[in-house]
Amino acid sequence: MIRPSTLMAIDRKPFERAADGLAVALAVSLPWSVSATGILAGLWLLASIPTLDLPSLRRVFSIPAAGLPLLFVAMGAAGMLWADVPWAERFDGFDSFLKLLFIPLLLHQFCRFGGGRQVLIGFLASCVVLLAVSWSLLAWPGMPWPGTVKTLGVPVKDYGAQSAFFTFCILVIVRFAYDLWRNDRRGSALALTMLALIFLANVFFVSTSRTSLVVFSVLLIVLGHRLFGWKGAIGFVVGFLVLATAAWPSASFLRLRVVPLLDEIRSYQSSEVPTSAGERLEFWRKSVGFIEAAPIIGHGTGSIRDQFRRSSVDQTGTAAVLTANPHNQIFAVGIQIGFVGMAALLAMWIAHLALFRADSLAAWTGLVVVIQNIVGSLFNSSLFDFTHGWAYVVGVGIAGGIVLKESGD
Numbered sequence: 001m002i003r004p005s006t007l008m009a010i011d012r013k014p015f016e017r018a019a020d021g022l023a024v025a026l027a028v029s030l031p032w033s034v035s036a037t038g039i040l041a042g043l044w045l046l047a048s049i050p051t052l053d054l055p056s057l058r059r060v061f062s063i064p065a066a067g068l069p070l071l072f073v074a075m076g077a078a079g080m081l082w083a084d085v086p087w088a089e090r091f092d093g094f095d096s097f098l099k100l101l102f103i104p105l106l107l108h109q110f111c112r113f114g115g116g117r118q119v120l121i122g123f124l125a126s127c128v129v130l131l132a133v134s135w136s137l138l139a140w141p142g143m144p145w146p147g148t149v150k151t152l153g154v155p156v157k158d159y160g161a162q163s164a165f166f167t168f169c170i171l172v173i174v175r176f177a178y179d180l181w182r183n184d185r186r187g188s189a190l191a192l193t194m195l196a197l198i199f200l201a202n203v204f205f206v207s208t209s210r211t212s213l214v215v216f217s218v219l220l221i222v223l224g225h226r227l228f229g230w231k232g233a234i235g236f237v238v239g240f241l242v243l244a245t246a247a248w249p250s251a252s253f254l255r256l257r258v259v260p261l262l263d264e265i266r267s268y269q270s271s272e273v274p275t276s277a278g279e280r281l282e283f284w285r286k287s288v289g290f291i292e293a294a295p296i297i298g299h300g301t302g303s304i305r306d307q308f309r310r311s312s313v314d315q316t317g318t319a320a321v322l323t324a325n326p327h328n329q330i331f332a333v334g335i336q337i338g339f340v341g342m343a344a345l346l347a348m349w350i351a352h353l354a355l356f357r358a359d360s361l362a363a364w365t366g367l368v369v370v371i372q373n374i375v376g377s378l379f380n381s382s383l384f385d386f387t388h389g390w391a392y393v394v395g396v397g398i399a400g401g402i403v404l405k406e407s408g409d
Contacts, residue, residue, distance in 0.1 A: 018047040020115045023106070027123035027394055030387070031130045031165050037390055041102065048109055049052050057108050063353035065400055072344045073097045076301050076407045079337040084298020093302025093336060096384035102134060103397045110401025119398045120172075120365060127169045130155070131199060133208055134162065153206035155357035160380075163209035164372065167216050168391075171368045173199070176361055178227060199329045204247040208257045215372050216240070222371060226359070274318045280327045280379065282318045286311050287331035291338070298338035307335060325384070329377030330386055331408045345383075349374055355400050362406065366399030 022044040028034040059065045076097035080090040110116040137143055138153035151159050177192035203212060217237065224236035247254065264277035290299065290307045299307060305324035312320045326332050333341045349370065356366035373382050373392045382388040 015050040024122040027119045028126040060108045063077035064353040068348040069100040069103045079301030083303045085306045090302035106397025116398045116402040159207040160209045162207040163212040170196045170199045175364045208254045215375045271366045272366045283326045287326045291334040296338045332381040362402035369395030
């Protein structure tokens with residue numbers, strides 16, 4: 001039998017170093033590989049357990065930014081009890097909640113030991129490599145590549161994920177360049193600005209996502225207002241529109257994503273051919289009905305697919321499309337655990353916005369992650385998506401840990 005004194009005598013330093021290294025590897029893997037991210041998240045959890053300090057962990061759990069994700073996950077677990085679907089579907093639905101448990105653990109690690117900046121640098125460096133590979137594949141379509149390239153210039157995952165990662169990089173790099181410029185490091189600031197423009201060009205010409213364009217516009221307004229007030233917000237948006245207008249004639253993929261949008265919306269009810277925008281509108285319409293049928297506690301965790309399955313009986317066209325993803329995070333929660341779950345989700349987002357209210361680069365980084373997720377969740381179930389959900393967890397956990405350490409909490 002192992003005595004408590006023996007456990008206390010374990011040297012935590014190797015585990016702390018391993019947890020730091022695995023956190024960097026986890027962030028680096030996010031733009032590239034789903035399987036690697038899952039494996040590294042598990043390894044990081046195993047390495048971090050011996051480093052836990054219970055008094056410190058209790059203090060972290062008392063912070064709304066850490067406690068509310070736990071509450072949200074607990075509500076997802078409780079929702080399995082009243083779901084009228086097989087247990088396999090209930091557990092599949094609950095799996096979407098589980099990753100949020102990592103937020104308080106990441107906050108705990110990086111508010112105690114530091115090292116968060118290395119993780120963020122690792123993620124940005126990983127995105128720079130992805131940017132280089134993307135442009136290389138676009139310039140040389142026959143370039144040897146181990147994976148299957150479904151979209152030209154998008155070497156891994158999909159253009160939505162690539163666009164989201166690059167949007168994050170642009171906003172963080174621009175803020176960092178501004179800080180360098182104020183400190184009279186003009187050369188470095190200009191170099192970073194050029195890098196941000198190369199990222200933006202990729203979003204325009206290679207990996208355009210309609211959601212990312214909306215997110216980017218909102219974040220530009222927030223950044224401009226933070227730095228220069230409302231004049232800055234207007235100036236940033238005008239500058240973005242000028243760049244988009246200049247790119248428009250030659251950015252065929254940008255036009256392909258933007259131009260058909262209104263036609264898809266107008267024709268979604270009259271056409272038998274499903275479209276991206278039409279499917280979203282139909283999913284949202286049905287989702288409102290599902291929530292009205294069980295408004296307080298929902299239909300139970302894992303019930304989304306079953307609700308859409310029942311609603312598609314004897315339907316044709318867009319109304320017959322089956323999905324487990326209503327393409328809206330609030331609806332995805334409301335269908336399963338009702339208004340109480342939606343309230344918990346909104347409270348968690350508000351707590352994370354409040355966590356990043358300070359005026360520092362780390363706080364801005366976390367704020368970008370949260371706003372990107374909130375706005376993106378209007379059009380996608382971002383938290384429940386593997387890639388976007390883990391990006392939120394890692395971003396909030398790492399940046400939040402840095403902010404807590406800087407504030408001395």
